[in-house]
Amino acid sequence: MTEVAVNNVWKEYDGQAVLERVNLDVAAHSFISIVGPSGCGKSTFLRMLLSQETPSRGQILIDGQPLPPEPTEERGVVFQRYSVFPHLTVLQNVAFGLEVKAAPILGRLFGAKRRALFEQCREIIAAVGLEAAQDKYPAQLSGGMQQRLAIAQALIKKPKVLLLDEPFGALDPGIRADMHVLMLKLFEETGLTVFMVTHDLKEAFHLGTRLIAFDRYKTRPEEIGVYGATITFDLTLDRACAGQKKEAMAELQDKVAFPAAV
């Protein structure tokens, strides 16, 4: 169970503020949906959680500890694309995280050890529904299957925090609904803390236990660059309560002013 604290974080590029005064306390086992118009810094925020970028000011704590300066095992990630290794099969992709741990020099195992490790991976491959495809290469999988693989690959390391950057953005609506079911199941089973950036408000409300929106509060052209975006909307969601979601969605669409069905 992992808590995340974001304390007064700023991000500036060449003196241009992208994010400012971001403060957030996330309880353990939360599913945080992050929404906002394009260019509002939500992906930047996710990259900072990943240590792909560092805050210009302020700090981020995971379980009270400052973030390490580079990506580590405690934070898993699924990107919209290029999340899996094209030269490895499904099974090898999932086993990768365990293999590099077991074999520091060669990065891979051989013989009986390798077979035993692959056996360990089958459970999670089955959990994401890829048993039949375990010897295929990513290029032979559909977009949805590739994302399932990316999720399995990240989860096998049992990260404390899972970061999702528009993970279902490139998928067909039907496939996306399947992925939502899978994601909710895995979220409940693993006790993870999840951050998901999405363009899809419905998805954000459906999956999240809490929803935050980033936006610029100063929008005059001469002010852009001086003032960054920050959290303008923060709502705890009750999965059981559909009425609350509808109201909040309507309110958010007015407030954040971005198209509903992107």
Place this chain on the structure above:
Amino acid sequence: MARRLINRHPSRIGLLYLGLLPFVILIGLYATGSSLRLAANPNDKLLPGLATLAEAIVRVAFIPDHRTGDILLWADTAASLTRLGLGLAVATTLALVVGIANGILPYVRAGLSPVVAVVSMIPPMAVLPILFIIFGLDELSKVVLIVIGVTPFLMRDLQARVMEMPAEQLIKAQTLGASSWQIVLRVVLPQMLPRLIDSVRLSLGPAWLFLISAEAIAAEVGLGYRIFLVRRYLAMDVILPYVAWITLLALLSDLALRAATRAAFPWLEAGRRAS
């Protein structure tokens, strides 16, 4: 309805005939030109007739040379292919190490990338005299010329390919706990090997160029040496088969490398079929 020209494709047999046609025309042109010249002057050496060519081929490819006892074509081929193979092997190994290190390690890139860029601009033929002075006229200077000629290109190309890799993959590998070394070994290297082989295929032309140049200037055996040797006697009947033979060797090595890529990297084929 008649289709546009850009939508019309030849059948399989059509492909074969169309592909062979230029060769047939070239051979026909040669035979005609040759017989015209020979009719005017039976001693003409410039365009020897097909029978003379065949005779010369038998002489160099099947009958031992009366002076050395070797069959010339095979001795030359073995010498040249050894030099070419050694040169390319060394160049590929160097390029693999430096190219990947330059692509993935910012500190190595800062130190080596500029010098590789400058060295790649040196015309290799201009340093051949230096190589002869330093390494002597033996095998080594020829191998080194090939290495100097193709390595900088291979290094720069591989560096660019490594830097083109999606950042997502490297980040993902880090979140899965891989060290820098493991990322190189398990993520970068396997994906770069087929790219490197592709670049080596492109380097085959320059490599042959450097080989034949070096052999032409100083050698005792080799395909390039032989061509330049018999040039003194206007022996077109030997030069032409040698050129055809070199072309065939280059073509076969290109095809072999392509086949090796397909067999060794099944994931690449999977991607090609899918896209």
